[in-house]
Amino acid sequence: xxxxxxxxxxxxxxxxxxxxxxxxxxxxxxxxxxxxxxxxxxxxxxxxxxxxxxxxxxxxxxxxxxxxxxxxxxxxxxxxxxxxxxxxxxxxxxxxxxxxxxxxxxxxxxxxxxxxxxxxxxxxxxxxxxxxxxxxxxxxxxxxxxxxxxxxxxxxxxxxxxxxxxxxxxxxxxxxxxxxxxxxxxxxxxxxxxxxxxxxxxxxxxxxxxxxxxxxxxxxxxxxxxxxxxxxxxxxxxxxxxxxxxxxxxxxxxxxxxxxxxxxxxxxxxxxxxxxxxxxxxxxxxxxxxxxxxxxxxxxxxxxxxxxxxxxxxxxxxxxxxxxxxxxxxxxxxxxxxxxxxxxxxxxxxxxxxxxxxxxxxxxxxxxxxxxx
Numbered sequence: 001x002x003x004x005x006x007x008x009x010x011x012x013x014x015x016x017x018x019x020x021x022x023x024x025x026x027x028x029x030x031x032x033x034x035x036x037x038x039x040x041x042x043x044x045x046x047x048x049x050x051x052x053x054x055x056x057x058x059x060x061x062x063x064x065x066x067x068x069x070x071x072x073x074x075x076x077x078x079x080x081x082x083x084x085x086x087x088x089x090x091x092x093x094x095x096x097x098x099x100x101x102x103x104x105x106x107x108x109x110x111x112x113x114x115x116x117x118x119x120x121x122x123x124x125x126x127x128x129x130x131x132x133x134x135x136x137x138x139x140x141x142x143x144x145x146x147x148x149x150x151x152x153x154x155x156x157x158x159x160x161x162x163x164x165x166x167x168x169x170x171x172x173x174x175x176x177x178x179x180x181x182x183x184x185x186x187x188x189x190x191x192x193x194x195x196x197x198x199x200x201x202x203x204x205x206x207x208x209x210x211x212x213x214x215x216x217x218x219x220x221x222x223x224x225x226x227x228x229x230x231x232x233x234x235x236x237x238x239x240x241x242x243x244x245x246x247x248x249x250x251x252x253x254x255x256x257x258x259x260x261x262x263x264x265x266x267x268x269x270x271x272x273x274x275x276x277x278x279x280x281x282x283x284x285x286x287x288x289x290x291x292x293x294x295x296x297x298x299x300x301x302x303x304x305x306x307x308x309x310x311x312x313x314x315x316x317x318x319x320x321x322x323x324x325x326x327x328x329x330x331x332x333x334x335x336x337x338x339x340x341x342x343x344x345x346x347x348x349x350x351x352x353x354x355x356x357x358x359x360x361x362x363x364x365x366x367x368x369x370x371x372x373x
Contacts, residue, residue: 003031003045007118011046014107015086019050022103023094028055031076031084031115042085050091072096074108078116086111139188140323144263146184148227150177151234218249220259225281228266232279235270240280243351249283257331258361261339264324265290265359273357282349284360287337289348291358296343305341325359337363 011029018024026049030042042058049055058064070092076084086108090096153173160167225241232239262281269279273292282289297305308326325339332339340360345352348360 002122003115003118004121007114008046010114011111014110015048018088018103018107019048022100023091024088025050025091026053026055026087026089028087029084029111030058030087032082055087072101072104074104076108076112076115078112081116083112083115083119135187135190137323137327139184140327141260142184144267146177146180147231147267150174151227151230153177154234155230215253215256216250217253217258218245220253220256221249221262224259224262224266228270228279228281231270235275237276238278240278240282242281242283244283246283246285257335261328261331261361262288262290264328265361268324268328268359269357277356278353280352282352282358284348284362287360287362289342289345289358289360291345291348291352291356293345293353293356296355297341297357302341302343306339328359332361335363337361 015027015029018027027047028044029046030044033041033043044055044057047055055061068089070090072088072090074086074088075082076086086104088104090100153170157167157170157174160170229239229241266279266281269290269292273279273294277292277294279292280290282291306325306329308323329339338361340362342348342358342360343356344354345356345358346354348358352358
């Protein structure tokens with residue numbers, strides 16, 4: 001059990017001098033095993049000895065539960081909960097007296113209170129870490145629709161005449177978008193003040209799609225394809241959408257996870273591929289891939305980029321959280337699918353570039369994207 005250094009310093013202040021001044025040969029501090037953890041009911045986490053002999057672990061001590069006139073146990077309890085116990089073995093040549101017993105009881109009470117507060121502190125830290133993890137994921141997902149709004153507003157501005165009465169409306173949209181972007185940056189800064197320790201990626205926001213019961217894979221992916229085409233036009237780079245539409249594209253779908261994965265892959269391609277590089281999405285018989293014809297990701301980074309918070313060497317000078325690919329792979333694996341990187345896109349389909357980066361989303365042959373797992 002992981003407790004804070006501050007708690008152990010407190011226990012040392014309470015108990016360390018008892019073995020030297022009060023004739024106690026051994027002191028053992030035990031905590032109760034958490035309900036969801038296997039093992040002995042008591043865990044020995046700290047001990048003090050007058051003769052430098054170590055106490056065995058609780059599950060390896062054959063005499064632990066046997067009564068002995070030189071040994072006393074003091075429960076550690078807080079708010080009605082048994083948190084552990086304090087074991088004291090007195091020198092056999094001496095006998096317990098009221099003063100020593102009362103001192104041990106006071107020390108046990110103080111340690112009980114400290115242990116209770118320490119456990120509460122650890123629980124709060126875990127909850128804050130989980131909330132922080134959710135915050136960072138939420139901020140990352142908010143950037144996708146916000147970027148799409150900016151793209152559409154900028155394209156609309158280009159089509160308006162200089163004296164159009166609609167220009168102030170579009171300029172207002174862009175102004176509000178920039179304001180929202182500033183708020184998101186503040187949230188992002190809050191989320192990065194404490195790095196999350198939890199590995200599991202929490203629930204995220206799905207891209208908007210058709211009403212429940214009406215969605216197909218085509219209807220889920222089309223808004224993302226339109227967004228990608230508009231982004232490519234604004235950035236002045238080539239965009240290649242699907243040339244072939246496999247049969248599964250029109251199947252009903254109750255699962256928007258694929259759309260969320262694709263949204264992250266497209267954002268990653270546009271954000272990190274060099275200016276002017278082509279970006280595209282290709283539909284496959286058993287999946288799809290998002291590709292670009294930029295420089296291949298270095299071999300030593302091809303698995304690292306899927307780690308949470310990691311970014312490749314070519315993207316260090318660009319804004320981003322390093323969550324997109326980690327989130328996409330986690331969502332894929334959660335659905336029994338696979339997300340991998342191929343740096344020779346032409347091996348996937350002959351009309352793709354010979355060199356670049358293609359992120360391939362596959363699913364098992366016995367399943368279809370339109371069927372809930």
